[in-house]
Amino acid sequence: MLELEVWSVSIMNRTGKSIVLIGMMGAGKSSVGRCLHRRTRLALLDTDDIVASKFGISILEIFFKYGEQRFREAETQALRGLAPATQAIIVTGGGIVLREENVDRLKRLGILIWIDANEKTLFERASRAANRPLLEGDNPREAFAQMLQARLPLYAKIAHLRVDTSVLTDEEVAVAILSKLRRLDRNPGLGLSIPATAQ
Numbered sequence: 001m002l003e004l005e006v007w008s009v010s011i012m013n014r015t016g017k018s019i020v021l022i023g024m025m026g027a028g029k030s031s032v033g034r035c036l037h038r039r040t041r042l043a044l045l046d047t048d049d050i051v052a053s054k055f056g057i058s059i060l061e062i063f064f065k066y067g068e069q070r071f072r073e074a075e076t077q078a079l080r081g082l083a084p085a086t087q088a089i090i091v092t093g094g095g096i097v098l099r100e101e102n103v104d105r106l107k108r109l110g111i112l113i114w115i116d117a118n119e120k121t122l123f124e125r126a127s128r129a130a131n132r133p134l135l136e137g138d139n140p141r142e143a144f145a146q147m148l149q150a151r152l153p154l155y156a157k158i159a160h161l162r163v164d165t166s167v168l169t170d171e172e173v174a175v176a177i178l179s180k181l182r183r184l185d186r187n188p189g190l191g192l193s194i195p196a197t198a199q
């Protein structure tokens with residue numbers, strides 16, 4: 001079984017009990033989120049889905065029609081609407097860590113799990129589907145590298161756990177996360193409440 005890194009001792013300071021997935025586009029947050037949802041039966045919430053349904057169009061269309069700032073504002077609003085007391089699997093967009101308000105809110109929601117991979121893998125996965133507006137420019141590889149460079153320290157600063165998914169399937173990542181959380185759950189001070197039915 002893969003041993004996840006316990007990234008931060010600040011895990012004790014969480015208040016919420018949700019499992020919050022953060023990380024760069026292409027990391028596999030949405031797919032891993034779906035696996036976790038199936039295994040735990042916890043509600044699955046995705047900030048991109050909340051934003052897209054609010055606008056009634058895709059994220060790609062929101063960027064093209066209204067620009068990144070409008071998207072970022074809606075992303076923060078989606079986060080404001082999530083109740084820290086309700087336990088869920090929460091999937092976030094890769095850029096959510098760019099705003100300080102978002103970071104504060106994420107921390108209150110629960111345990112922050114950084115879904116990571118090596119840069120080459122992240123880029124390959126991110127460019128597989130043509131639904132990433134920030135990779136639509138002339139040099140997507142360079143744009144990706146710059147974004148990653150700027151964001152790595154932000155993910156590293158707030159994540160409680162990090163999992164390198166480069167050579168793992170989504171199911172393997174979900175199993176590894178749940179097994180790690182179950183072990184942490186034995187510590188009564190954490191109050192993670194991983195459902196007993198989780199497989």
Ligand code: S3P
Binds near residue numbers: 024030092
């Ligand atoms: C973004 C990532 C996307 C989406 C939007 C912006 C980013 O989500 O929120 O295109 O800034 O990295 P994924 O991380 O699910 O691709």
